[in-house]
Amino acid sequence: MVPGGRLVVLGKQGAGKGTQCMRLSHHYVIPHISTGEMLRAAVKAKTPLGKEAQRYLDAGELIPDVIVLEMVGERLDQDDTKARGFVLDGFPRTVAQAKGLAALLSPSELDLVIDLEVPTEVVLCRLASRRVCVDCEAIYSVEQPPRVPWICDNCGGEVIQREDDTEAAIKRRLDLYDKETAPLVEWYEASGKLVRAPGLGTPDEVSDGLVAIIDERRGAGGFSFP
Numbered sequence: 312m313v314p315g316g317r318l319v320v321l322g323k324q325g326a327g328k329g330t331q332c333m334r335l336s337h338h339y340v341i342p343h344i345s346t347g348e349m350l351r352a353a354v355k356a357k358t359p360l361g362k363e364a365q366r367y368l369d370a371g372e373l374i375p376d377v378i379v380l381e382m383v384g385e386r387l388d389q390d391d392t393k394a395r396g397f398v399l400d401g402f403p404r405t406v407a408q409a410k411g412l413a414a415l416l417s418p419s420e421l422d423l424v425i426d427l428e429v430p431t432e433v434v435l436c437r438l439a440s441r442r443v444c445v446d447c448e449a450i451y452s453v454e455q456p457p458r459v460p461w462i463c464d465n466c467g468g469e470v471i472q473r474e475d476d477t478e479a480a481i482k483r484r485l486d487l488y489d490k491e492t493a494p495l496v497e498w499y500e501a502s503g504k505l506v507r508a509p510g511l512g513t514p515d516e517v518s519d520g521l522v523a524i525i526d527e528r529r530g531a532g533g534f535s536f537p
């Protein structure tokens with residue numbers, strides 16, 4: 312395993328991006344940057360950004376590109392991401408954000424964009440049964456709950472069903488994905504950075520597949536990092 316890399320993981324909500332990004336972050340020793348997590352933390356801390364973001368989050372709508380780009384730009388300016396790279400989770404979500412990201416990274420660039428493919432019927436079931444820890448965002452489900460009901464195994468935090476995991480909000484987020492985010496896949500494909508990876512299987516099977524894809528790409532000289 313060679314540490315470091317600049318990675319993006321795309322995929323519908325419920326494709327397993329959060330779980331897989333966390334695993335890739337541990338495997339390659341790179342910061343996991345989840346824009347959803349950053350925004351939820353801002354809402355919880357009642358920062359000016361959080362107050363602005365709350366209504367979009369509650370409605371399952373996308374935060375305006377300019378706000379998200381500023382937030383991500385500040386994060387990418389920190390020493391850990393400069394030294395080791397990152398795995399981006401939930402960002403970019405629009406072609407405008409992808410262009411903004413390229414400008415933020417220039418003259419460097421992304422090493423790889425992974426599209427985690429899972430059929431819509433499967434993500435609908437996964438989202439409806441998803442439960443998350445409010446503190447560390449560990450992911451559970453109705454089928455695989457924490458050992459003590461509603462208490463996180465990792466940190467003892469409260470485990471909840473996210474407010475935007477209701478049926479109506481899920482539908483809105485999936486529609487938005489088709490409209491705003493699916494064109495991103497084509498955009499990255501045209502840039503030669505995209506690989507499609509199967510998102511079905513156990514978390515271990517999926518992460519083994521992702522590591523194999525990333526290592527193969529790196530071995531073939533497909534990484535510009537560091």
Ligand code: AMP
Pocket residue numbers: 324346347348350367368371372373374375379400401402403404408475484
């Ligand atoms: P997630 O945890 O990635 O599902 O994100 C939860 C919510 O945060 C989304 O429904 C959006 O309201 C907001 N959000 C997260 N990332 C972005 C982004 N890159 N662009 C716009 N809104 C975002």
